[in-house]
Amino acid sequence: MAAPFSWIKPEPHGIYIPPADCWVDPSRAVDRALVTHGHADHARGGHGETVATPETLAIMELRYRTGAEDDAGEIPHRAVPVEYGETIRLKGGVDATYIPAGHVLGSAQILLEHAGERVIVTGDYKRRADPTCPPFEVTPCDIFITEATFGLPVFEHPPIEEEMAKLLERLRAYPDRCVLVGAYALGKAQRVIAELRAAGHHDPIYLHGAMEKMCRLYEEHGVNLGELRLVADATKDDILGHIVICPPSALNDRWSRRLPEPITAMASGWMRVRQRARQRNVELPLVISDHADWGELTRTIKEVDAQENWITHGREDALLRWCQLHQRRARALALVGYEDEDD
Amino acid sequence: MEEFAALIDALVYTRSRNEKLRLIAEYLRATPDPDRGWALAALSDGLDFPAVKSSTIRNLLKDRIDPVLWTLSRDFVGDTAETASLLWPAPDAPPSPPTMSETVALLGEMSRKTVLTELPKLLDRLDSSGRYALLKLATGGMRIGVSSRLAKTAFAQAFDVSVDEVEEYWHGLTPPYADLFAWAAEGADPPDIENLPTFRPFMLAHPLEETVVDLQDYAAEWKWDGIRVQLVRAGGETRLFSRSGDDISTTFPEFLDILPINAVLDGELLVRGTHQGGEEGGAASFNALQQRLGRKTVSKKMLTEYPAFIRLYDALLIEGDDVRTLPWTERRGRLEALASRLPGSHFDLSSVVEAKDFDHLAQIREGSRVDAIEGLMLKRKDSPYIAGRRVGYWYKWKRDPLLVDCVLMYAQRGSGKRSSFFSDYTFGCWDGDPDKGADLLPVGKAYSGFTDDELKKIDRHVRSNTINRFGPVRETDKSLVFEVAFDSVHESKRHKSGLAMRFPRIHRIRWDKPPHEADRIEALRALIAD
Ligand SMILES: [Zn+2]
Ligand SMILES: [Zn+2]
Numbered sequence: 001m002a003a004p005f006s007w008i009k010p011e012p013h014g015i016y017i018p019p020a021d022c023w024v025d026p027s028r029a030v031d032r033a034l035v036t037h038g039h040a041d042h043a044r045g046g047h048g049e050t051v052a053t054p055e056t057l058a059i060m061e062l063r064y065r066t067g068a069e070d071d072a073g074e075i076p077h078r079a080v081p082v083e084y085g086e087t088i089r090l091k092g093g094v095d096a097t098y099i100p101a102g103h104v105l106g107s108a109q110i111l112l113e114h115a116g117e118r119v120i121v122t123g124d125y126k127r128r129a130d131p132t133c134p135p136f137e138v139t140p141c142d143i144f145i146t147e148a149t150f151g152l153p154v155f156e157h158p159p160i161e162e163e164m165a166k167l168l169e170r171l172r173a174y175p176d177r178c179v180l181v182g183a184y185a186l187g188k189a190q191r192v193i194a195e196l197r198a199a200g201h202h203d204p205i206y207l208h209g210a211m212e213k214m215c216r217l218y219e220e221h222g223v224n225l226g227e228l229r230l231v232a233d234a235t236k237d238d239i240l241g242h243i244v245i246c247p248p249s250a251l252n253d254r255w256s257r258r259l260p261e262p263i264t265a266m267a268s269g270w271m272r273v274r275q276r277a278r279q280r281n282v283e284l285p286l287v288i289s290d291h292a293d294w295g296e297l298t299r300t301i302k303e304v305d306a307q308e309n310w311i312t313h314g315r316e317d318a319l320l321r322w323c324q325l326h327q328r329r330a331r332a333l334a335l336v337g338y339e340d341e342d343d
Numbered sequence: 344m345e346e347f348a349a350l351i352d353a354l355v356y357t358r359s360r361n362e363k364l365r366l367i368a369e370y371l372r373a374t375p376d377p378d379r380g381w382a383l384a385a386l387s388d389g390l391d392f393p394a395v396k397s398s399t400i401r402n403l404l405k406d407r408i409d410p411v412l413w414t415l416s417r418d419f420v421g422d423t424a425e426t427a428s429l430l431w432p433a434p435d436a437p438p439s440p441p442t443m444s445e446t447v448a449l450l451g452e453m454s455r456k457t458v459l460t461e462l463p464k465l466l467d468r469l470d471s472s473g474r475y476a477l478l479k480l481a482t483g484g485m486r487i488g489v490s491s492r493l494a495k496t497a498f499a500q501a502f503d504v505s506v507d508e509v510e511e512y513w514h515g516l517t518p519p520y521a522d523l524f525a526w527a528a529e530g531a532d533p534p535d536i537e538n539l540p541t542f543r544p545f546m547l548a549h550p551l552e553e554t555v556v557d558l559q560d561y562a563a564e565w566k567w568d569g570i571r572v573q574l575v576r577a578g579g580e581t582r583l584f585s586r587s588g589d590d591i592s593t594t595f596p597e598f599l600d601i602l603p604i605n606a607v608l609d610g611e612l613l614v615r616g617t618h619q620g621g622e623e624g625g626a627a628s629f630n631a632l633q634q635r636l637g638r639k640t641v642s643k644k645m646l647t648e649y650p651a652f653i654r655l656y657d658a659l660l661i662e663g664d665d666v667r668t669l670p671w672t673e674r675r676g677r678l679e680a681l682a683s684r685l686p687g688s689h690f691d692l693s694s695v696v697e698a699k700d701f702d703h704l705a706q707i708r709e710g711s712r713v714d715a716i717e718g719l720m721l722k723r724k725d726s727p728y729i730a731g732r733r734v735g736y737w738y739k740w741k742r743d744p745l746l747v748d749c750v751l752m753y754a755q756r757g758s759g760k761r762s763s764f765f766s767d768y769t770f771g772c773w774d775g776d777p778d779k780g781a782d783l784l785p786v787g788k789a790y791s792g793f794t795d796d797e798l799k800k801i802d803r804h805v806r807s808n809t810i811n812r813f814g815p816v817r818e819t820d821k822s823l824v825f826e827v828a829f830d831s832v833h834e835s836k837r838h839k840s841g842l843a844m845r846f847p848r849i850h851r852i853r854w855d856k857p858p859h860e861a862d863r864i865e866a867l868r869a870l871i872a873d
């Protein structure tokens with residue numbers, strides 16, 4: 001009999017499953033990949049076959065044109081959709097089940113089962129309600145492979161209603177300006193828009209061109225974002241007193257000069273730290289994240305109650321220390337290619 | 344305290360100077376006395392609570408959170424007060440924030456002993472923003488991008504008074520500045536400082552750079568390499584102030600009983616010697632003066648081995664006469680007359696450098712390195728004495744810096760805005776021939792001279808070329824060469840290399856230069872000025 005869990009191998013470029021000959025969230029192109037969600041550090045282009053939720057596959061197609069034909073008129077990439085709650089049998093007797101992770105549209109934890117052993121790879125996740133995706137489901141397993149992006153006790157994301165109130169209050173106080181919100185183009189931007197709508201803000205929201213397609217994709221998947229307009233089609237006067245959403249990289253860019261005296265805001269969990277906000281020249285920090293904060297991470301580890309926790313991309317040291325203090329077995333995985341998302 | 348905390352938060356996130364001025368002015372107008380006075384003191388670094396130190400906060404937190412988690416958090420956030428404000432466990436009771444005055448009173452009452460029980464009680468009454476403001480206030484030095492000058496300017500703006508007048512009274516007053524608010528906000532008589540030995544803001548010079556001046560209109564003086572001081576006698580007391588207005592009287596007791604009349608004098612504090620300007624120059628190197636600086640008590644031996652004197656540049660007040668509005672030429676006349684009445688053991692006059700024209704002056708300046716002087720000062724002959732730096736009146740014309748190629752050895756994480764970058768660099772020169780196995784010895788440290796983009800690049804270099812970690816310090820693989828600029832180099836027992844640079848800064852980053860081509864210690868030693 002094989003040693004316990006010998007069928008799952010953390011490698012520098014992702015988690016490898018030898019009997020199925022496939023990888024979870026590999027950071028380079030492979031023959032067969034299981035992908036948790038569409039963010040670039042988890043979903044790379046160029047795989048031969050991708051197993052993911054239909055939403056994630058749609059996002060990847062938009063970003064990497066994985067549906068494109070080659071010179072021979074064939075589509076070289078094979079997309080294998082798996083719905084939430086659905087189990088798919090891989091080679092070598094490995095089962096994979098996709099479970100909601102509550103991170104962004106289509107995001108899933110992947111439960112892997114083999115020889116009676118259960119391993120969960122969370123990808124990224126959060127425990128807060130999000131109008132753009134179904135909530136994280138706590139699922140029992142033997143090894144829990146968790147992210148740790150905000151794995152420091154200083155990170156506590158406030159209720160999103162408070163942050164929306166801050167944003168709307170600032171907007172009202174400066175009717176002759178506009179508020180420019182930097183938000184990650186996949187997930188954060190759409191969540192901010194959906195939460196603004198939930199807070200009763202039904203004015204048109206202006207978008208940087210790079211946001212348009214992803215917002216449309218969200219709407220096609222049933223997320224209602226209200227009236228969206230492009231900055232490119234508007235005059236300065238149109239935008240006065242409105243909210244504009246752009247990728248974080250455009251915040252201090254020439255592009256923003258076409259806006260009427262923008263108040264620079266940024267929606268990110270990093271905004272909890274003042275110096276981080278100052279480094280990005282942010283005037284209105286909005287502490288909004290699609291990742292679990294410290295409280296959520298530790299609560300999830302307790303609730304899942306796995307025999308062992310493996311900690312990936314983020315601040316592994318602190319979460320590892322917490323596990324040690326709470327007599328939970330844990331190890332840090334040195335995966336490469338994961339970056340701090342602008343989350 | 345909530346209003347003050349909100350102000351601090353708003354200031355942290357505001358880039359524009361005008362917006363900062365507006366925010367502070369609005370706060371000062373809307374807040375009652377004495378709270379606003381305490382806030383003004385906090386913003387202008389006028390508060391000091393010796394019982395509360397950064398280490399106090401660290402100790403308090405390490406009792407409440409695992410020390411490893413504390414250290415990891417502190418390293419990431421980069422600021423002890425902020426980390427503590429975020430990690431402080433939320434109390435069960437709803438916040439009941441104290442007023443500014445109550446906060447200041449409670450902090451003032453704390454001793455090293457009571458602080459560990461009293462500070463937590465105060466923290467428990469505040470939310471996270473309030474805790475941040477409290478801890479910044481308590482440990483002094485807000486470091487939120489508001490200078491003391493900016494706070495005073497905002498005060499002037501709030502009540503529509505002149506900032507020069509505010510500066511004039513400032514040093515005679517203490518927090519919460521009741522007289523200052525009464526005058527500016529309520530139209531009371533201005534504070535009376537005539538009989539107080541208070542500091543008056545210095546007149547400062549602009550770098551000359553490409554400007555060429557006509558010596559018809561400007562007088563030239565040597566720029567001596569000591570420290571700029573102001574000697575004040577009023578109300579029967581004499582005090583000596585440094586450039587920043589710090590009272591350094593106790594460090595230089597020889598001046599406290601020496602002025603025969605009431606006056607405010609501007610000059611350079613130096614130690615007797617021959618390094619600057621030769622025998623007749625009569626001043627030792629800055630290194631000699633350094634032996635005297637920063638001491639709380641001064642021995643007889645110090646006084647005789649390193650006798651200090653003031654080389655007079657200018658006068659602000661003479662026997663109750665405010666001469667600041669007079670042109671420089673006239674003030675100079677009054678100063679010369681006064682200098683002849685002062686003891687030569689403790690005073691002399693900074694002489695005027697005579698030159699035929701600007702080119703001739705340039706030649707004279709070239710020679711100043713030999714004389715170990717910093718360079719020249721150019722003063723417009725009709726210039727009044729005005730606080731601060733005004734264009735067109737005074738120029739400093741420093742000699743060009745010295746340059747040497749050094750190798751980056753260690754990098755340390757910066758603080759504040761640079762907290763996530765390795766921005767403080769220790770660099771070294773070769774102690775012999777690097778191709779024959781010579782080692783690098785550290786010769787200096789620099790934190791400036793590079794752009795934000797360069798900082799990012801150096802930071803990346805440090806991260807990917809680390810060979811050792813010591814807490815916040817990384818040792819690198821010694822593969823990057825810096826061209827370092829500095830004003831002078833001196834013997835120093837403090838460093839293993841035996842040398843210490845004055846004002847070192849990164850002049851250029853030599854990505855192209857192989858480290859073994861960097862300079863050797865001998866090359867640096869040859870530039871020693873004393
Ligand atoms: Zn993600
Ligand atoms: Zn991620």
